[in-house]
Amino acid sequence: MGGQLGPHLHVEGTSVVHRLPAHAKLVGLLLFVLLVVALPRDAHGHRLAMLGVAFAVVAATRVPWRHVLARLVVETPFVVFALVLPFVAVGPTMRVGPVTVSRDGVEAGLALLLTATTSVLMAVAFATTTSSRDLVRGLQRLGVPDRLVQILAFMVRYLGVVGSQAQRMKVARESRAFAPRSVRSWPVVAASAGALFIRSYERGERVHLAMLSRGYTGRMPVTDPLSASASDWARALAPSVLALGTLVVAHTA
Amino acid sequence: MSIPVLDVRGLAFAYPDGHQALFGVDLHVHRGERVALLGPNGAGKTTLVLHLNGILEAGAGSVAISGLPVVPEHHLEIRRRVGIVFQDPDDQLFMPTVRDDVAFGPANLGLRGDALAARVDSALAAVDMTGYADRPPHHLSFGQRRRVAIATVLAMEPEILVLDEPSSNLDPTSRRELGELITSLDVTVLMVTHDLPFAFQLCERSVVLSDGVVAADGRTRELLADGALLRRHRLELPWGFSG
Numbered sequence: 484m485g486g487q488l489g490p491h492l493h494v495e496g497t498s499v500v501h502r503l504p505a506h507a508k509l510v511g512l513l514l515f516v517l518l519v520v521a522l523p524r525d526a527h528g529h530r531l532a533m534l535g536v537a538f539a540v541v542a543a544t545r546v547p548w549r550h551v552l553a554r555l556v557v558e559t560p561f562v563v564f565a566l567v568l569p570f571v572a573v574g575p576t577m578r579v580g581p582v583t584v585s586r587d588g589v590e591a592g593l594a595l596l597l598t599a600t601t602s603v604l605m606a607v608a609f610a611t612t613t614s615s616r617d618l619v620r621g622l623q624r625l626g627v628p629d630r631l632v633q634i635l636a637f638m639v640r641y642l643g644v645v646g647s648q649a650q651r652m653k654v655a656r657e658s659r660a661f662a663p664r665s666v667r668s669w670p671v672v673a674a675s676a677g678a679l680f681i682r683s684y685e686r687g688e689r690v691h692l693a694m695l696s697r698g699y700t701g702r703m704p705v706t707d708p709l710s711a712s713a714s715d716w717a718r719a720l721a722p723s724v725l726a727l728g729t730l731v732v733a734h735t736a
Numbered sequence: 737m738s739i740p741v742l743d744v745r746g747l748a749f750a751y752p753d754g755h756q757a758l759f760g761v762d763l764h765v766h767r768g769e770r771v772a773l774l775g776p777n778g779a780g781k782t783t784l785v786l787h788l789n790g791i792l793e794a795g796a797g798s799v800a801i802s803g804l805p806v807v808p809e810h811h812l813e814i815r816r817r818v819g820i821v822f823q824d825p826d827d828q829l830f831m832p833t834v835r836d837d838v839a840f841g842p843a844n845l846g847l848r849g850d851a852l853a854a855r856v857d858s859a860l861a862a863v864d865m866t867g868y869a870d871r872p873p874h875h876l877s878f879g880q881r882r883r884v885a886i887a888t889v890l891a892m893e894p895e896i897l898v899l900d901e902p903s904s905n906l907d908p909t910s911r912r913e914l915g916e917l918i919t920s921l922d923v924t925v926l927m928v929t930h931d932l933p934f935a936f937q938l939c940e941r942s943v944v945l946s947d948g949v950v951a952a953d954g955r956t957r958e959l960l961a962d963g964a965l966l967r968r969h970r971l972e973l974p975w976g977f978s979g
Contacts, residue, residue: 616832616872636832643874644826689827696789696822697892698815698844706836706843706852 492554492610498545499718501612504711505621507719512609516602518726525590526733530597533729536722537604546611554607561599568592605722615639617709624709633703637690645683652679739803740764741896741924742788746797748948749783757783759948760797765896770918770925772935772956775945776970781928784945785898788926789818802895816845819889823901825881829873834865834884837873841892859891860884863917879910883917896924903931932973936960944969 495501500508519533541551569579572588579589613621619636623629652675663672711719742765750756757780765771775781786792787799790806799806801817822828831837838856847855860866863883873881882902889897902918903911911934918925918938929935935942935956942959944952946969952959959965966972 614832616836619832637830640830640832640872640874641826686827689822689824690830692786692791693820693822693828694830694840695791696815696818696820697841697888698812699840700812700844704840704843706839706848 492607493614494544494546494550494611496545496612498543498612500540500544500608503612503715503719504624504709505613505617506624506709507711507715508609508613509618509621509625511719511721511723512605514720514723515605515726518723518730519598519601521730522598523733524594526736527593527597529729529733530594530601533726534597534601534604536725537601537608540722541604541608544608544612546608551604551607551611554610555600555603558599558603561595565592565596565599568595620707620709623703623705629702636703641683641686644686645679648682649675649679738766740766741769741802742926743800743803744784744787744797745799747784747787747794747799748796749787749792750795757948758787758795761945761948761950763943763950763953765924765926767895767924769941770927770939772939772942773926773928773945774930774932774935774942774959774969774971775951779945779969780948781945782900785820785900785926785928788896788898789815789820812845816841816892817895818898819892819894819896820898821882821885821889821900821902823904825873825878825885828885828888829881832872833869834860834871834873834876834887835869837884838869838888838891841888845892855891855893859887862890862921863887877910879906879913882906882910882914886917890921890923894923896926897921899925899927899929901929901931902927903929903934930971932960932966932971933977944971946970 515536519530522529522533541548544551569584569588569592572585572591574585574587576583577586577589578584619632619639622632622635656671656675661668661671742763744761744763747758747761748756749758761780761784763784773781773784783792787794787806788801790799790808790811793808794806801814804810804813804817806814829837831840835856838859839852842852842855856869857866860869863886865880865883865887868876868880868884873884876884886897886899886902899918902914906914915934915937918927925939927935927939939956941954942952942956943950944959944965951969952962952965960973
């Protein structure tokens with residue numbers, strides 16, 4: 484691991500999804516997820532169709548499936564919850580093989596599972612095709628307050644630096660025969676965390692000095708603004724349009 | 737004589753906690769010179785450096801860069817003229833890619849588009865890092881990061897390059913390459929260092945700062961030959977080098 488924090492989400496590529504500007508993709512992702520979440524509870528067929536759309540988008544990214552599926556583990560808590568729901572929910576029951584489960588629980592569990600998988604797949608499609616730099620530019624373009632964008636950008640840049648510092652401190656502790664075995668070791672760990680915090684704070688001050696020294700006046704310069712053509716927007720919003728259509732059909736049915 | 741690029745007169749400074757770091761420093765550096773600023777830890781070297789571009793404000797005395805006094809209304813122009821390369825490249829490289837980082841300074845000066853891209857390209861070419869523009873800084877080796885840190889400052893086309901401990905933490909090869917890089921640049925250099933052989937290699941002239949005053953100013957060869965002077969100011973040549 485060292486200075487790197489886990490494998491990188493982003494995968495280089497030239498697919499149609501990779502080429503879309505980050506801000507258009509982000510808007511498309513948000514709209515799509517909101518529309519899918521808004522589907523009526525029993526519209527499982529419609530939800531399945533949306534899952535199909537999400538799979539199609541992932542396929543269009545040309546990112547290896549293994550990479551995408553490995554990222555789906557973030558969904559695990561939702562899956563567990565969805566599996567537990569039929570057994571803990573109350574109301575009318577139904578028999579599935581040898582077990583009796585709550586009908587509402589099955590419905591809700593299924594809805595949760597489909598919605599979560601669809602949303603996570605779309606989010607992974609976004610994350611694997613957008614570099615952290617483009618994400619920052621995208622947020623900047625969408626008018627997210629400069630402060631927040633800067634915090635995010637610095638976090639991306641310095642997570643590895645602070646992480647490797649923490650790692651070095653851990654090695655230094657263990658090199659002096661420290662083993663975090665009992666509650667008595669907590670003060671040492673807490674002191675290390677405090678030292679890490681102070682070091683990071685001091686680094687922040689030094690970075691700020693370096694920024695001032697290069698003419699920083701309080702706003703990050705936008706050197707390379709993102710722009711999206713009408714066809715970019717059309718592509719980015721296509722899944723959302725499908726979702727909107729499905730939502731309308733599901734509600735009128 | 738021409739107007740010095742760097743003109744420090746009677747500079748004194750005390751930190752808000754009362755600790756006085758500089759007691760009347762006089763220093764002139766002329767165009768094209770490479771000057772080493774030597775001194776033990778705590779001599780006030782970093783404090784002096786932070787006065788050169790107005791990060792710290794002089795308590796007494798004055799600093800001028802090519803005749804322009806370092807006062808708040810000139811800060812942007814002063815920071816263009818004085819390029820400070822800090823000791824830890826991770827402090828200097830804070831943008832997501834090398835290109836963005838090198839562009840940060842000139843963009844603050846108002847450059848955009850092709851002019852900006854040209855600045856970035858020529859700065860990266862000057863430090864021989866052209867192929868690395870789209871890399872994130874944390875994917876570079878330490879020596880490469882230090883070279884990019886120099887490029888971030890060169891992109892502002894400074895009149896004086898101020899290097900804080902440029903050879904620290906470098907392996908011997910990177911140190912030699914950095915030395916070659918610095919000599920290849922056509923810019924006035926003030927180099928803060930403890931690395932006396934490096935100072936001797938790169939700088940004809942050296943200034944010893946000790947206890948907040950200039951204790952010696954002369955040819956590097958002669959200063960380094962003065963064992964008593966070096967000892968007085970806690971400076972030592974590495975073992976094996978004769979004084």
